[in-house]
Amino acid sequence: MSEKPITILYIDDEEHNLHSFKASFRKQYSITVTSSVVEAEEILEKNDFCIILADQRMPIMTGVQFFEKIRTKFPKPIRILITGHTDISAAIDAINKGEVFRFIDKPWDYNYVENAISHAYDIYKTREDLQQRNIELQKANEELDKFVYSASHDLRAPLMSVLGIVNLALLEDDIKSQNEYLELIRQSVKKLDTFIINIIDYYKNARGVPVVTDISFEELVTEVQATIQYLPEYGNLKMTTDIDQAGVFKSDVMKLRIIFNNLINNAIKFQDKTKPNQFVHLTIKSTPDAARIIVEDNGSGIKDSDQDKIFKMFYRAGATNSGSGIGLYIVHEAIAKLGGQIKVSSSIGEGSIFEVNIPSIHK
Amino acid sequence: MKPLLHFFLIDDSAFDLFIYEKLLLKSGITDSVKTFNSARDALKHLVSQGANLPESVILLDLQMPDMNGFEFIEEFDSLPPLLQEKIRIFMLSSTIDTRDIDKARASLHILDLLPKPLEIATLKKKLGI
Numbered sequence: 008m009s010e011k012p013i014t015i016l017y018i019d020d021e022e023h024n025l026h027s028f029k030a031s032f033r034k035q036y037s038i039t040v041t042s043s044v045v046e047a048e049e050i051l052e053k054n055d056f057c058i059i060l061a062d063q064r065m066p067i068m069t070g071v072q073f074f075e076k077i078r079t080k081f082p083k084p085i086r087i088l089i090t091g092h093t094d095i096s097a098a099i100d101a102i103n104k105g106e107v108f109r110f111i112d113k114p115w116d117y118n119y120v121e122n123a124i125s126h127a128y129d130i131y132k133t134r135e136d137l138q139q140r141n142i143e144l145q146k147a148n149e150e151l152d153k154f155v156y157s158a159s160h161d162l163r164a165p166l167m168s169v170l171g172i173v174n175l176a177l178l179e180d181d182i183k184s185q186n187e188y189l190e191l192i193r194q195s196v197k198k199l200d201t202f203i204i205n206i207i208d209y210y211k212n213a214r215g216v217p218v219v220t221d222i223s224f225e226e227l228v229t230e231v232q233a234t235i236q237y238l239p240e241y242g243n244l245k246m247t248t249d250i251d252q253a254g255v256f257k258s259d260v261m262k263l264r265i266i267f268n269n270l271i272n273n274a275i276k277f278q279d280k281t282k283p284n285q286f287v288h289l290t291i292k293s294t295p296d297a298a299r300i301i302v303e304d305n306g307s308g309i310k311d312s313d314q315d316k317i318f319k320m321f322y323r324a325g326a327t328n329s330g331s332g333i334g335l336y337i338v339h340e341a342i343a344k345l346g347g348q349i350k351v352s353s354s355i356g357e358g359s360i361f362e363v364n365i366p367s368i369h370k
Numbered sequence: 371m372k373p374l375l376h377f378f379l380i381d382d383s384a385f386d387l388f389i390y391e392k393l394l395l396k397s398g399i400t401d402s403v404k405t406f407n408s409a410r411d412a413l414k415h416l417v418s419q420g421a422n423l424p425e426s427v428i429l430l431d432l433q434m435p436d437m438n439g440f441e442f443i444e445e446f447d448s449l450p451p452l453l454q455e456k457i458r459i460f461m462l463s464s465t466i467d468t469r470d471i472d473k474a475r476a477s478l479h480i481l482d483l484l485p486k487p488l489e490i491a492t493l494k495k496k497l498g499i
Binding site (some may be wrong): 155156163166167168170171172174175178191193194241322323332 | 392
């Protein structure tokens with residue numbers, strides 16, 4: 008990760024102070040200077056800064072007054088006041104009130120300023136990281152919330168179905184129909200198992216450490232095909248592939264497997280059995296920089312109004328015996344983690360095309 | 371003898387429709403069960419029946435794609451009162467989420483939330499038969 012430069016805004020009505028500051032520190036920091044507090048506010052509207060330095064004695068308003076004014080609107084930058092000895096009490100007051108982080112007395116000394124800036128930046132960075140962590144935590148909590156909610160449905164529902172079938176089977180005197188019930192139990196258990204596998208995939212994807220290796224799309228696709236072709240719902244579907252891989256492509260094979268598995272499984276699950284020749288066609292074009300994966304089918308298609316929602320967690324489109332609403336969410340998350348994109352174009356009754364673009368991971 | 375009740379089952383799970391249709395018929399409290407795997411379709415059917423609709427009981431699933439159980443209730447609310455009066459709705463769900471349970475309790479149209487799997491004895495008690 009490349010470190011962003013430390014951005015500093017320095018306000019002082021004495022131009023020569025601005026010049027000497029810039030001359031001393033321009034190599035280390037990205038510095039913006041202005042001699043006017045009015046202009047300083049305008050600059051703040053348009054740019055983000057890590058640190059703001061302001062002189063205490065300025066016309067219109069003092070440095071402390073300036074900080075008081077901008078503090079609520081621009082809370083992120085760390086504020087440092089530059090003062091002469093005569094203003095010490097104002098500076099102490101400002102620090103105690105929390106308006107400024109530190110003060111630098113004039114005439115300033117290079118090392119002292121550098122030290123103040125570096126401490127200020129540490130605080131800025133820590134706050135920034137904390138905020139980022141907070142956002143991530145919030146997202147994790149929301150997901151957990153949704154997970155608990157869906158657990159009641161997707162984990163309990165198949166179990167309650169099994170219990171319902173068992174209750175019904177116990178009322179049945181005819182031994183022959185027991186087999187029919189057993190078959191229903193089998194399907195229900197299978198559905199529950201698929202959901203659990205999906206959840207594990209999701210957590211591996213979300214929390215696991217990515218392992219980047221050379222990818223052979225040919226191998227990967229053969230492997231995925233091997234696991235799905237014996238599925239009972241596979242039917243008469245015809246799967247064709249067109250793989251064009253030039254050079255080395257590097258990525259996380261786990262995530263790619265999740266992507267292929269879900270997209271191809273969906274094409275199988277949502278095939279249109281009324282059509283005479285159901286197909287799924289997989290096209291992969293990969294270069295050392297990027298790969299484009301296209302999964303096209305002539306299945307039942309996705310409604311326009313559903314197309315932006317299908318990647319959301321636990322959203323299920325369609326009323327027929329559909330999935331748990333987690334497959335495409337996992338696909339979306341996996342692609343996002345790989346730095347790629349997915350788009351869908353589909354029309355109801357005709358079929359769907361999923362296009363995935365992912366960059367090769369160079370380390 | 372009182373005439374047998376007519377039942378509607380609304381559930382996106384084909385299993386559950388199968389199970390509960392069989393169970394209801396076996397229980398002897400009904401000889402007429404109509405199943406819908408989409409709440410939207412069920413609603414359309416109710417509207418199309420209008421005055422011809424017999425006295426009915428609806429067993430309504432909660433979590434369904436497209437239109438869920440609560441969304442069905444919202445639509446049901448705007449149906450003609452004469453139609454509403456013919457229908458008794460029970461929510462039938464495996465939910466254990468307290469928000470769902472509270473919401474179902476608060477609803478004027480939902481007589482009760484019955485847990486899955488459906489127990490005929492419980493249903494009979496709720497129906498007063």
